[in-house]
Amino acid sequence: MMPKILPQTILALDCSTDVLSLALLTPEKMHMRELAAGAQSSQVVLHEIEHLLKDTQTPKSALELLVCGRGPGAFTGVRVAIAVMQGLAFAQALPVFAVSGLLAIAEDARMALAADAENWQVSAMLDARMGQVYTANCVWHEGRWCSNSEEILDYGAVAQVLDGLAPIMAGNVRSALGMANLPVPAALQDAQPSAAALLRVALQEIAAGVSVLHDPNALSPVYVRNKVAQTTAERAAQTQR
8 A cells, every 4th residue: 555645734723722733734844833823813813823824935835735723712712723723724715634733632641642552541631720621531542542432521520530540631721720729630741732733643643644724614523511601600610719
């Protein structure tokens, strides 16, 4: 079997947290740009993409693939990433690969802690606000990530993980647990979704034979939790705990 030819010029975007994260893979190197844009991501994302392409002297016509963080994460940010990549895909007739932000967290942790490991396990966690965390158990096996279904856990359930018995945990929940006056598990590795990690996961999947999306209309966000905000009574009850 002939080895799969992977795309060499790829643009990746994630807006699922307060950080606007961009990565551009060219035949020469990986270029990264991150901006603490918060709710302003929708206003600056196109400008930042244009700057990244200009700074690297990469015309849009050179792009071969778009990689998009499809959630879970901040509702508005996930929708922004989907909409921007859909627009670019239609305009440039480009395929898109959508990647879970939790797999990006797992990939960042693997590169930091166990780049050469096999059958390496990590619980990826992303702060979902409102006292909850998005999570998935991920296993690195034969050059790609496998995971169970993404779900929601309460902060308290994360804090109760017993030291020494838990797998490695990775995510951006340290501050949230501290603010909730909950202990931070010793197994926690700080990480959050990055466009560079999304891009690496996409290449791993493509090398394994997973197809890209050629119809941008098929690109859709994954929220896991459909509730956007707490009621006033729910916020008051949480404050009183």
